[in-house]
Amino acid sequence: MKRFNLSTEIYYESNSIEKLKDIKGKKVYIVTDELMVKLGNIAKITYILDDKGIDWCIFDKVIPDPTVNIINEGLFNMIEFKPDTIVAIGGGSSIDTAKGILYFYLKVVERLVDEDNINKPLFIAIPTTSGTGSEVTSYSVVTDEVNDTKIPIISDGMTPDIAIIDWQFIKTVPPSVTADTGLDVLTHAIEAYVAKESSDYTDIYAEKSIEHVFRYLLRAYNNGEDGEAREKMHNASCMAGVAFTHAGLGINHSLAHALGARFHIPHGRANALLLPYIIEYNSGINEDRESKIAERYSEISRVLGFPHSSIKEGVISLIEGIKILKEKMNIPSTLSEMDIEENEFRQAIDDIVEKAMKDACTSSNPRNVRKEDLKLILEKAYKN
Known part of the structure; x- marks a missing residue:
C-alpha cells in the first residue's frame, strides 16, 4: 500500500504574503539570513506582525549549506523564545535551517513533556528562490563541517504547514x-x-x-x-x-x-x-x-x-x-x-x-x- 499526502497548504500568486494576516499565534520566530534583512523582505513580514500585535524574534544567521553549529545556535534561541509559529524566509538554506531547528526542538520538547501534549509550532515557509522545493518537503540537508559531509534528514514533522509562493520575492534574484x-x-x-x-x-x-x-x-x-x-x-x-x-x-x-x-x-x-x-x-x-x-x-x-x-x-x-x-x-x-x-x-x-x-x-x-x-x-x- 502506498500513500500520497499533501499536508502543506499552498498559497500562491503575487501578494500571497498577505496570508500572514491570518496568523493566530502570539509569538513568531523568523529564520532567515542577513541579505533578506538588507533587501527589506523581513520588513514586509514584521509590518504585518506589528499590525496584529504579535511578538516576534529574528534569527538571521543562516548561511549557505547550513551547518550543525548554526542550527544549534538557532535551536537555543528558539528554546529561549518559545514561539508558537516559525516563519522561514529565504532560499533553501533558510528553510532547511528552520527545519533542522524545528526537528531538534521537537526532540528536546519530547524529553520535557508528555509526547501527547506537545504543541508543534505552526511552520510557514516563504521561498525566495525557485529551486529547492523545500517549502513542501519533509527533507532537510545539514552540513557537518568537521567531516565535510552533507547529512539529509527526513521527518514528516519538518514539513511546513503553510507555503507562501509569492513571486514578488524572487524578481531580484541574479x-x-x-x-x-x-x-x-x-x-x-x-x-x-x-x-x-x-x-x-x-x-x-x-x-x-x-x-x-x-x-x-x-x-x-x-x-x-x-x-x-x-x-x-x-x-x-x-x-x-x-x-x-x-x-x-x-x-x-x-x-x-x-x-x-x-x-x-x-x-x-x-x-x-x-x-x-x-x-x-x-x-x-x-x-x-x-x-x-x-x-x-x-x-x-x-x-x-x-x-x-x-x-x-x-x-x-x-x-x-x-x-x-x-x-x-x-x-x-x-x-x-x-x-x-x-x-x-x-x-x-x-x-x-x-x-x-x-x-x-x-x-x-x-x-x-x-x-x-x-x-x-x-x-x-x-x-x-
Missing part, C-alpha cells in the same frame, strides 16, 4: 542564481519521475514542473522582471518538491551532496553539471540495453515534444536538450571547467563515492549502483 536554482528544479523533477517510488500521482507534478522549466527558465534568466516566467518557475519548484518528497530522488543528488560539501559547489550547479551523465548511466543507452528506466526518460522527451521515435532517441534528445539549456545559461559541463585541480579531484574521488553510497537519496535511484559505477560517472563528469 541570473546566475536563477540558473542554478532553476536547474535544481529540473533535477528534482526528472529524478522524481524515474525514482523507484514514482507513481501516477507524482508523475503529474514532475511532468508539469519539467515543462515549466523548459518553457520559462531561460526567460526568467534573461529578464528577472518577467513576472509570468518568475511565477511559473516558482510554481515549478514547488511542484517538483511535491513530486520528490513522495517519489524520492537518486544518485544525482547523492553525488551532488558529496561534491558540494567537498568542493563548495552550489547545490543546484552540482546537480546541473551531473544530470546528463546520470541520465546516460541510469538509462543504459550506451550499454546496448533498453530498460524500463530508459523508457521513462524517453517519455519525458515525448512530453516536451523532443524527438522520440525510439527509446534511445528519446533519451538522447533529453540529454541534448538539457545540455543546450545549460549552455545558454553559461553552466559548466565538466568539473574541470570549475577550476577543480585534477590532483585534488583524484584524492577526493574515493571519499565522495563512499559518502554518496551512504546518502539517503541513493536508495531511491531507479538503477542499483556500485562504487565502481559512481567512479566512472565522476570520471566522465570531470573531463567528459
Whole structure:
C-alpha cells in the first residue's frame, strides 16, 4: 500500500504574503539570513506582525549549506523564545535551517513533556528562490563541517504547514542564481519521475514542473522582471518538491551532496553539471540495453515534444536538450571547467563515492549502483 499526502497548504500568486494576516499565534520566530534583512523582505513580514500585535524574534544567521553549529545556535534561541509559529524566509538554506531547528526542538520538547501534549509550532515557509522545493518537503540537508559531509534528514514533522509562493520575492534574484536554482528544479523533477517510488500521482507534478522549466527558465534568466516566467518557475519548484518528497530522488543528488560539501559547489550547479551523465548511466543507452528506466526518460522527451521515435532517441534528445539549456545559461559541463585541480579531484574521488553510497537519496535511484559505477560517472563528469 502506498500513500500520497499533501499536508502543506499552498498559497500562491503575487501578494500571497498577505496570508500572514491570518496568523493566530502570539509569538513568531523568523529564520532567515542577513541579505533578506538588507533587501527589506523581513520588513514586509514584521509590518504585518506589528499590525496584529504579535511578538516576534529574528534569527538571521543562516548561511549557505547550513551547518550543525548554526542550527544549534538557532535551536537555543528558539528554546529561549518559545514561539508558537516559525516563519522561514529565504532560499533553501533558510528553510532547511528552520527545519533542522524545528526537528531538534521537537526532540528536546519530547524529553520535557508528555509526547501527547506537545504543541508543534505552526511552520510557514516563504521561498525566495525557485529551486529547492523545500517549502513542501519533509527533507532537510545539514552540513557537518568537521567531516565535510552533507547529512539529509527526513521527518514528516519538518514539513511546513503553510507555503507562501509569492513571486514578488524572487524578481531580484541574479541570473546566475536563477540558473542554478532553476536547474535544481529540473533535477528534482526528472529524478522524481524515474525514482523507484514514482507513481501516477507524482508523475503529474514532475511532468508539469519539467515543462515549466523548459518553457520559462531561460526567460526568467534573461529578464528577472518577467513576472509570468518568475511565477511559473516558482510554481515549478514547488511542484517538483511535491513530486520528490513522495517519489524520492537518486544518485544525482547523492553525488551532488558529496561534491558540494567537498568542493563548495552550489547545490543546484552540482546537480546541473551531473544530470546528463546520470541520465546516460541510469538509462543504459550506451550499454546496448533498453530498460524500463530508459523508457521513462524517453517519455519525458515525448512530453516536451523532443524527438522520440525510439527509446534511445528519446533519451538522447533529453540529454541534448538539457545540455543546450545549460549552455545558454553559461553552466559548466565538466568539473574541470570549475577550476577543480585534477590532483585534488583524484584524492577526493574515493571519499565522495563512499559518502554518496551512504546518502539517503541513493536508495531511491531507479538503477542499483556500485562504487565502481559512481567512479566512472565522476570520471566522465570531470573531463567528459
